[in-house]
Amino acid sequence: MNTKSKxxxxxxxxxxxxxxxxxxxxxxxxxxxxxxxxxxxSLIRHFEEKSQEMYNKARIGGxxxxxxxxxxxxxxxxxxxxxxxxxxxxxxEHGYAIGRGISPKAVMAELFGKETGSSHxxxxxMHIFDLERRFMGGYxxxxxxxxxxxxxxxxxxxxxSKEVVACQMGDxxxxxxxxxxSLNLAKIYHLPIVYxxxxxxxxxxLRVEQGSAVSELYRKACAYDMQSWRVDGNDVLAVRDAMRNxxxxxxxxxxxxxxxxxxxxxxxxxxxxxxxxRDKEEVQQxxxxxxxxxxxxxxxxxxxxxxxxxSQIDEQAQQEVEEAVKFAEESPFPSVEEFMRGLEEYVYAxxxxxGKGD
Amino acid sequence: xxxxTYRQALHDTLREELLRDENVFLxxxxxxxxxxxxxxxxxxxxxxxxxxxxxxxxxxNGFVGMATGAAMLGLRPIVEIMTINFIVLAMDQIVNHxxxxxxxxxxxxxxxxxxxxxxxxxxxxxxxxSQNLEVWFAHVPGLKVVAPSTPADAKGLLRTSVRDNxxxxxxxxxxxxxxxxxxxxxxxxxxxxxxxxxxxGTDLTVISYSRMAAVAxxxxxxxxxxNNLSVEVVDLRSLRPLDHETILNSVRKTNRAxxxxxxxxxxxxxxxxxxxxxxxAFDDLDAPVKRVASLEVPLPYSKPxxxxxxxxxxxxxxxxxxxxxxxxxx
Numbered sequence: 001m002n003t004k005s006k007x008x009x010x011x012x013x014x015x016x017x018x019x020x021x022x023x024x025x026x027x028x029x030x031x032x033x034x035x036x037x038x039x040x041x042s043l044i045r046h047f048e049e050k051s052q053e054m055y056n057k058a059r060i061g062g063x064x065x066x067x068x069x070x071x072x073x074x075x076x077x078x079x080x081x082x083x084x085x086x087x088x089x090x091x092x093e094h095g096y097a098i099g100r101g102i103s104p105k106a107v108m109a110e111l112f113g114k115e116t117g118s119s120h121x122x123x124x125x126m127h128i129f130d131l132e133r134r135f136m137g138g139y140x141x142x143x144x145x146x147x148x149x150x151x152x153x154x155x156x157x158x159x160x161s162k163e164v165v166a167c168q169m170g171d172x173x174x175x176x177x178x179x180x181x182s183l184n185l186a187k188i189y190h191l192p193i194v195y196x197x198x199x200x201x202x203x204x205x206l207r208v209e210q211g212s213a214v215s216e217l218y219r220k221a222c223a224y225d226m227q228s229w230r231v232d233g234n235d236v237l238a239v240r241d242a243m244r245n246x247x248x249x250x251x252x253x254x255x256x257x258x259x260x261x262x263x264x265x266x267x268x269x270x271x272x273x274x275x276x277x278r279d280k281e282e283v284q285q286x287x288x289x290x291x292x293x294x295x296x297x298x299x300x301x302x303x304x305x306x307x308x309x310x311s312q313i314d315e316q317a318q319q320e321v322e323e324a325v326k327f328a329e330e331s332p333f334p335s336v337e338e339f340m341r342g343l344e345e346y347v348y349a350x351x352x353x354x355g356k357g358d
Numbered sequence: 359x360x361x362x363t364y365r366q367a368l369h370d371t372l373r374e375e376l377l378r379d380e381n382v383f384l385x386x387x388x389x390x391x392x393x394x395x396x397x398x399x400x401x402x403x404x405x406x407x408x409x410x411x412x413x414x415x416x417x418x419n420g421f422v423g424m425a426t427g428a429a430m431l432g433l434r435p436i437v438e439i440m441t442i443n444f445i446v447l448a449m450d451q452i453v454n455h456x457x458x459x460x461x462x463x464x465x466x467x468x469x470x471x472x473x474x475x476x477x478x479x480x481x482x483x484x485x486x487x488s489q490n491l492e493v494w495f496a497h498v499p500g501l502k503v504v505a506p507s508t509p510a511d512a513k514g515l516l517r518t519s520v521r522d523n524x525x526x527x528x529x530x531x532x533x534x535x536x537x538x539x540x541x542x543x544x545x546x547x548x549x550x551x552x553x554x555x556x557x558x559g560t561d562l563t564v565i566s567y568s569r570m571a572a573v574a575x576x577x578x579x580x581x582x583x584x585n586n587l588s589v590e591v592v593d594l595r596s597l598r599p600l601d602h603e604t605i606l607n608s609v610r611k612t613n614r615a616x617x618x619x620x621x622x623x624x625x626x627x628x629x630x631x632x633x634x635x636x637x638x639a640f641d642d643l644d645a646p647v648k649r650v651a652s653l654e655v656p657l658p659y660s661k662p663x664x665x666x667x668x669x670x671x672x673x674x675x676x677x678x679x680x681x682x683x684x685x686x687x688x
Contacts, residue, residue, distance in 0.1 A: 086431075120464030129463035136430060137463055141454045147423020148455060154424055155431035158383070158409065178450070181420030188415070347499045349460050349468035349523035 022235050022294050025302045029237075034299060035313065037079065037236050041071040041292045042317040044095040047104055050321045051094065051111060055271045059328075060111045063140075064125045067095035069266035072291035073198055074099050076239020076261070081166055081247055086134045086156075088149035089168040091126035093138035096168060100135045102128065108324035114331035121334050143178030145169065146195070150182040153191035157254065164250040165193045166243070172203025174217050183224040183256070192250035194243065195221075195258040198233065200265045205277040218260035226256055233263030234291040264289070365535040367509035368398045368474070371516040372436065374544065376406050379434060382520060385412035385421055386438030395440050396476065396535055418444050422473065423451035426525070429471040430459065434520060439475035442529070443489050456525040457500030468523040472516075476530040478569055478620060479668050485656035490621035495527045496597040496630075502550050503597040505529040507571035509539040511595055514548030522550060531569040553601035555608060559590030562614035562681050564674065565605060565631055567594040570618045577671050577678070587682055597627060605631060606639050613644040614681050618674050623651035650677045
């Protein structure tokens, strides 16, 4: 899969790897697992549609960046890892949080700024966190999560344990100093980390090739003598397999690597972006290559899913999102009185930390 | 007890903390094979090996962020930034990340991180190698900032900083490394956020920190002997959190205050303290709070210009005389 995608990338240059129809399902896939991927992708789709709606209704404030169109990339990333692995992401992370097992209720409550949110309403859309699930944060300064994730991998190597750190970022991030500094550090210290670039072709409104001297972003890793691959971000199995492969290299060989998943944003950079800089035809074409519809077609072609089952899964996902909204609506805001009484406790950690991790 | 240098105090404490806790490790530029630009880490690579004493390439944002990430997983990194001037390259990781992670994620993840770095001018290192940027960090909630002036406080505060569960900016000063003082013993701890009256006095208070606190003490002792003037010296030791109580108690006693700082005057530590004193002890003041600071220019290289730019004992004496004269007139 990797080799194929890579060859295709080489042939097509800067153009995205977007196969018209996904290949038939490979042998040996478990039906329940595949249906679970389909369910997760559908859940993220509905969650993000609902986030937009709730933003429009002013239930959600601040910035809000959606994973719409990127569901295969998000789910492939998440399921390619072990539950004990650590994840760092950027600010477009609702789907990743859900993919890593954080309840949609806790994510929606965070967007609503409620006490029951995954960061107790202190972080919002861009700062979801769950230590128990080793979801180590969404970060909103472009490139900020890279040195942190590299450090988490440093800690894993320091302790000699077997976890892997996966660090998601957007295409624009590969132009920052933090990207290059981090890749270099990870290579010289042989850290168990996978850098995962979601190339959705635009950093806000700037086309990849306008912002990056090398528009095949996976090639940037060669400067650090690091293995890297480009995969079709519309293909959940391709992304999953790339992730498994890279995670195994990290886990067993203690070497970093990089994956570029070529994806497409269905909407603007954030919920308030009218998306005027993209060609209408291009957007239309992007939306026609819907990763969820393509995966459903693939499952149906293999006889693993029919229309009725598909709508059942969709309805279930929709139901979960409705429950998440209800939960968020009914949850209390953080108490202002308690906040004012405990500013010191809000800002500073108490006492001496016991060693965490293993 | 025997005297030790400030450098030795730092070295010994780093060694003791490495011995005490497996989670403690050092990282920074040239701290291992080269044994430190200022030799604070001399011998530690040999003793503890490359796992615990990590040489980094010249990537301040990268390795400060890496240390922050390692701290998120429960390690206790002690970073050395060769001089404070280079910390500017790591501001994103310090201000946007290390300082925010605990609060922003709702108290789920402490960041037990120490960043040691020397500031200060006076060695003809010119504009980009001689700054005092402490106020940048003291301004930021989520960071703790300490600036010891003696070998004993360097030991006591470094120990507390390493064991604290928050990011601590530990400010040293190039001109303090060879200063000698009492060795306080192996269990001496100085709480962060506690100032110290290093000399009692009744006529006026000089409030200072880091190297200028040492200069202030020297000046105050001379004035006591030569001029029969009783100057109280408050060594802040911590800039965030700031010990309001010790500052205000001293000003309420002497009714006059000078803030003596090596940084630039505008928006500096002195501005904060003057504001605090007028807010909380206005009626106790017999004169406006004075600030004695360095000239607001990029520090020139040429020795006479450097001397003219940096504040020091002479500027403090002039200021004390001015405030003391007012007292005599009354």
